[in-house]
Amino acid sequence: MEELVYEQMKEKIYTETLDNGLKVFLLSKPEMAKTYGIFATNYGSIDQTFIPIGSNETVTVPEGIAHFLEHKLFEKEDRDVFQDFTKQGASANAFTSFTKTAYLFSATNQIEKNVTTLLDFVQDPYFSDQSVEKEKGIIAQEIRMYDDQADWRSFFGTIQSLYHKHPVRVDIAGTVESIQEITKEDLYTCYETFYHPSNMTLFIAGNIEPTEMMELVRKNQGQKSFSPSPEIGRSYPEEPAEVAKKFNSIEMPVTTSKCMVGIKEKVSGLSGKEILRAELLSSMILGHYFSKSGEFYEELYNSDLIDDSFHFETDLDKEFGFTILGGDSRNPEKLAERVKEMLHQLREEKVSEEDFERMKRKKIGQFLRAMNSMEFIANQFTQYHLLGVDLFDVLPEIESLTVKDAEEYLENWIQEDHIAVFQIKPSKQG
Amino acid sequence: MKVNKEQMVEKQGYRLHILPSKKYKTINIVAKFKSDLKKEWMTKRALLPMVLQKATKNHPSARSLQSALENLYGTVLSSDSTKKGENHVISFRMEVANEAYLRTETSLLKQALELFHEVIFEPKVEQGAFDEKIFSREKQTLEQKITSIKDEKMSYANMRLIDEMCKDEPYSLHVHGYLDDLKALDSKELYEYYQHFITNDLLDVYVIGDFEADAIEEMIDGCFTREAGDNTAVDQESPHKHVEEPKEIIEEDDLNQGKLHLGFRTHTTFGDEDYYALQIFNGLFGGFPSSKLFMNVREKHSLAYYAASRFESHKGLLLVFSGIDPNNYDQAKTIILEQMDAMKKGDFTEEEVEQTKELVVNQLLETMDNSQGLIEILYHQVLSKHQIEAEELIDRIRKVTHKEVADVASKLELDTIYFLTSRKEGGEQ
Incomplete structure (x- = not known):
């Protein structure tokens, strides 16, 4: 033992x-x-x-x-x-x-x-x-x-x-x-x-x-x-790098439309540690721009394109990876357009030392909160173990990230043909 | 037994509950404001926490407030409104990293507490009104929330059941408020209500985490003061309403799966002698995957993926809910009612009672391992004005007998059956 x-x-x-x-x-x-x-x-x-x-x-x-x-x-x-x-x-x-x-x-x-x-x-x-x-x-x-x-x-x-x-x-x-x-x-x-x-x-x-x-x-x-x-x-089928359908929408009996923007992530050939770093950086960056403290969130919220249901998540694995952002919207077309523009804009973004420090602090706090839960520790530890990563190394890993890492990530992240939009519209009442 | 004990101290305008515990890597602070349930307050009390957590005097925008929280190692702030029996409770919650796990030395907790106080007591106000822009944006968000309740079928069916079941009782008031009241509300009126709320609600503050109790108390004394008036909340006794004739209500909606919800009156609330037996009853009947409802509706007849029950501790209700194929309504209803009859007849074994006691105790201990869960359990005492130590609670559960469970079952009365089903093809029947 x-x-x-x-x-x-x-x-x-x-x-x-x-x-x-x-x-x-x-x-x-x-x-x-x-x-x-x-x-x-x-x-x-x-x-x-x-x-x-x-x-x-x-x-x-x-x-x-x-x-x-x-x-x-x-x-x-x-x-x-x-x-x-x-x-x-x-x-x-x-x-x-x-x-x-x-x-x-x-x-x-x-x-x-x-x-x-x-x-x-x-x-x-x-x-x-x-x-x-x-x-x-x-x-x-x-x-x-x-x-x-x-x-x-x-x-x-x-x-x-x-x-x-x-x-x-x-x-x-x-x-x-x-x-x-x-x-x-x-x-x-x-x-x-x-x-x-x-x-x-x-x-x-x-x-x-x-x-x-x-x-x-x-x-x-x-x-x-x-x-x-x-x-x-x-065996898994050969999967093209670009998305299957750039736009799709369905109807359901909802009162408010939903609009999601998906990003197909490149994961092939990444090591476990690289997957972990990508996951950390993507959640820190999304958090910086698209959470309640973010410039993009503020604009979307104040122009009534999103509400409290707006959320984002990234799931990266050896075989597949995706990021999804979205939620309820009164104007799903406009929201899709703006979010896509914002994602493209990220390539040019410069991150200040001060902002990056805040992103790291936020991530550290989030991690400590999660560590209160034995369920989280057990589930996540085994999940990471499969990737060859140690859950308890996440904290030092966050601490070691630099502005340069973030900017490199931003530069290479978003590509137009990796983005898909999916919407749910209210069905016409019979 | 690993149960956290609380230290309760009367402070100026509030009660402070301190819970030192080694279980967590963060510190949780919760402020709970309690008032009566009144129709004219519902919309305001739904909107208030939404507006307050958007800006403060020193952080005039949501973005600036959130950035401040992020700088405090991603401290999380949240707030919500709930009904607990015939009380309305607004909770503010903050969770902050424990400095012991950080490489830097800061006065993190003190700064977080100050910010917490500021969010509640120092909102952004101009000329006797909340910030107009924030107010109208949040008003819009609440409007959206109210209109989209229907999208979440399970909670919608639950709301409709309570509407029908508790028609003339405050408990049927909607926690999100009402569109008409919302339309008429302006930011000045909301701020006036805020002043009433901040002085007159009964306030309890809980702090839980790995710290020295004295140091925490001193820190809170330093930044948490309240000029409170007398608490005007009238203790609304939930009248024990007896049912004359059970109601059956069927409504149609665009859905694939029908929602079958049943409401019973228990005539038992937190602090009553037979409250512990009610917990066991619920465990046997529908609280666990081993319960009668799960075993019969799901496992034996394959009618549902979920079939369960839960009880409301302060209002005295037991609610059954299940998602079924619209065509199986009669069969599912019959099975649920048969299971209830069997419970009333005492048709369950001593062994099952013993097992359920262990499950309920287990659940309680597990909930107490979680900081928010523990606070909710402790707050029952405030709501019911009934003091009981966690150890005693567990002890009382362990002492429940077969007969007591059957007795509490026989007190239960079916009040309302509510079924939300799919629209019939072709319209009329």
Whole structure:
């Protein structure tokens, strides 16, 4: 067991890679009542085309299968795993993202039992034709719920405008139609391929004693046998650098239009550290110009092109990357035009030392706030680990950034054919 | 047990609650202003926090105020209006980095506290009115908020349920206010109301983080003063309203998924003897993924992705909500009501009660790990005027019996069923 000490953050992480390949991270926070455990596989909605373990041929599985599998792991032949956690005073949950499927619990007692349950249920799948059919109704309602949410639709609409082929453009839950095709056999294929311990991480944070906890995990994993760790052959379609659709709009029953401007980010060939720096710089720069303290925000707000719903986010990964800005607008055409102009203007912007210091301070404060949450630490640490980056190095990384870094980033960031606009307009009432 | 204890001190015009805790890398300051719920105040109290957080005497624009906050290591300021039972609460929140994690030595907290005080007590005012430009821009934003409530179907359905259920009670007043009142409002009138608010609301200030209590108190004494009048809030007793005949209301909208919401009267509020049993009841009935509603509406019949319940601690309501296919209305309604009947009959096991107690305690402890969560829990005491230590709260939950849960269930009365469904093709039925 290795000890990672982070002096400035006053935190310590214990880590070990077990014989079967599972990476374990433990963060002891005895001042907390709660313990949070997350068991995650490096497998998400974009992993649709791959070579199944024990096979030579590439297959493409139905859209939404990673999320479907997440739902189904909770159901066993004789019981529902939620009940097991309930009996042990814990609350459990799970989520599927573009690149990750994660199972988690939080509890304030019976931690050892809950950790064991977490490991065991994820590593013991049970899928039947009947239970797969039953789940289709539930997930269809989940998809319908999102279909009514204009914010979700505008998020995915923008990504679909940015990407031609890459599966990041597919809704994580799939569609009501695509999930109908899912079979028990598909689920087992995906499970066997992506749920090998060597493709997974376990992070436990909270009121724990690290040595004992590590021993418990080691023992639990030692009792199970796994095939030798496979090399996973994933493939993603060739994706052009420019956007798929520069402009798109749909109608929905909303009172106010929505307008999003998306930027397709260049990520191919970037190292983990470069991705982290790009993510930091992009959020600092967007924050500087487009948050409430920003020159651009002020202009957009005062000219009534945006309201409090205006927001921006950047998501960068090894396989894809995007930035989205926007929100409700009474004049979505004008907003799209102005935001695009502003983004282009960034290339010429000079950043003063004083402004850059403020951008850094803001980012540092934001990071410390996030570090209050054990969920954030556990989720983000494992996410960054996949990229080869250490979450606790973020603070020194921010401190090391210079005005020159920011200006270089600005110079190379925005290109016209990497920008897409997506709007939602109020439908005509019948 | 790892429960933070609060130290409460009476100050000039407010009560200060100090909560030293090693759990956080930031310090949170929250000021809560409480008044009655009155129709004529709703719109003003919705607009007030929006205007106040846009500018101050020394920071005359939103941009200048936000820049000042960013210089204080991205200190975050927010403010909102909520209903808690028949009370209206305006909260101002500030979260500032703890200097212990910064390389620089500054008087960060002191500067943040001064700015916090300035936002609340020293707004930008000209000739007895709020800044005209800021006022009219925020007025527009609020107007937009009110008109777009309908876009968020779940909260819209919840609002409509409360409209119908609590028709003649203050609790049905809309927290975002009303378009007619908003149109008629000018910045002078809002400023006049502000003066009433700032003197007469009951104010509680909470500070939580890793610090020395004495040092914090001294620092707050140095920059936080209030010339308060008498608190004029009348304690509105929520009358225990009995239901004569349950109402059923069906409305149509452009949507894919129908929203089925049910409202029950619990006749139990925070501080009542059976309040703890009500918490267990809710946990068994619809508070967790192991609850009756989730297991039956979702897992057994695949009718919904979500089916849950929650209770309002100060008004005495239990609300059930579920998103279903419009065609499954009758079936879903029947299942929900059957589950309620089963609860009333005591049709649940001792074991389930024990498990739910642990889940509720777990949830409570987890919420107390979160600074904002802890403050909300502690503020229940202010709202209900009922003092109870966190340890005792947990102890009381652990002592709840099967019979007490069934008893509290039998007090519940169905008041209103509200269903927001899709428009029928072709118009008329």
